[in-house]
Amino acid sequence: MSTADNFVFLAVLLSAVFHAGWNTLIKAGLTPMLTTTLISVGAGVVALAFVPFIGVPHADAWPWLVASVLIHLFYFAGLIESYRAGDLGQVYPIARGAAPLMTATVAAVWMGEKQSLVGWVGIVLLILGVFMLSSRGGRAVAHLDRKAIGFALFTALTVCAYSVVDGIGGRLSKNPHAYSVWLFVGMVVVMVPYALFREGRAILPAMQRHWRRGLLGGALQLISYTIAIWAMTKAPIAIVAALRETSVLFGSLFAVFVLKEPFRAVRIVAAVLIVIGLLIVRLQ
Numbered sequence: 555m556s557t558a559d560n561f562v563f564l565a566v567l568l569s570a571v572f573h574a575g576w577n578t579l580i581k582a583g584l585t586p587m588l589t590t591t592l593i594s595v596g597a598g599v600v601a602l603a604f605v606p607f608i609g610v611p612h613a614d615a616w617p618w619l620v621a622s623v624l625i626h627l628f629y630f631a632g633l634i635e636s637y638r639a640g641d642l643g644q645v646y647p648i649a650r651g652a653a654p655l656m657t658a659t660v661a662a663v664w665m666g667e668k669q670s671l672v673g674w675v676g677i678v679l680l681i682l683g684v685f686m687l688s689s690r691g692g693r694a695v696a697h698l699d700r701k702a703i704g705f706a707l708f709t710a711l712t713v714c715a716y717s718v719v720d721g722i723g724g725r726l727s728k729n730p731h732a733y734s735v736w737l738f739v740g741m742v743v744v745m746v747p748y749a750l751f752r753e754g755r756a757i758l759p760a761m762q763r764h765w766r767r768g769l770l771g772g773a774l775q776l777i778s779y780t781i782a783i784w785a786m787t788k789a790p791i792a793i794v795a796a797l798r799e800t801s802v803l804f805g806s807l808f809a810v811f812v813l814k815e816p817f818r819a820v821r822i823v824a825a826v827l828i829v830i831g832l833l834i835v836r837l838q
Contacts, residue, residue: 593775
């Protein structure tokens, strides 16, 4: 294991912490639509500040960047509906947990990023742990909300789509940080009209009152995904996607200690599976 490999590994884990952080903000007090829009605008504002210093991605990356902006709109729409219907500790693991297997499969079939048998074992163990976290989330199994689960699985599909698209786009950009900055600027362009369409102009005063939360969440979101896109230019997309899903561990901790969702002992077993899967992926 080289120093560079270790740096990428630790950077993606840091990305996972930030990702769980802004997802927790979505469920903390305000409506999912309001907070998601706030965070999108906050990320766009922070990103816009870097535009004069970071330049633009290579022309070959722009079709992928535009596609990613549109995919992210569907991602946020699915995430919002998931959080309206379910608990963070239940929805977040499903939304994030199904994505690594989808991403690894697409990367292997479409991009030729083959995984070893050991690598697949690690990814599968990680996914099993993620789904175990969701099987006894904040609600009992008998009361799982099918609508929430459906939207969570749809969200997972969009995560797979934008992971592959941004992995390719980031590599073609020759400047993954510029790609990330313009991606988040583009998200504002689609997210604000969507929020106005769904909620009307009444959402604007609420956004003004809570702009600090938007900037905080937006900064977390921007840093998290900028790290991930950079990492996908240094390592296989499937591996980065799988490592990033360790965010479910942090999301579960935030759900219990910040949002006061019920603690389940099965989460300990699930965490062990995720850590074992993580180590196997790292050490293969």
